[in-house]
Amino acid sequence: MKSIYKIYILxxxxxxxFVLFAQPGDDDGGGGLEGDDTPxxxxxxxxxxxxxxxxxFAFYILNKRAQKTE
Structure with missing residues (x-):
């Protein structure tokens, strides 16, 4: 039962x-993506x-991993 809750939460x-970052639509019906003139x-x-x-960063990680195996 707990795995079902994990699946629901995920x-x-x-x-x-998708909902949190959605932009509101225009009320005038025009514009949209094609009508936007922002640079x-x-x-x-x-x-x-x-x-x-x-x-x-990759060099640091590889050196750290090489020192750990020694």
Whole structure:
């Protein structure tokens, strides 16, 4: 019985994500996704820093794992 509750809770958490981040619709019926004139957000602003930090983090984890096996 407890496993059914876990499944219900997991399903609720996974499906509530769509509702929590949904944007309200327009009352005038127009606009939507095609009518929005906001400028696009840049996605590569700090991409080099992200790559550098991820390489350093991977190096740290691999060194930590190598020291643990010795």
């Amino acid at each position: 399903t609720f958490l996974l499906l509530s994500d 696009a957000a840049p996605i590569d602003g700090k991409l080099i820093w992200l790559a550098l930090v991820s390489i350093l």
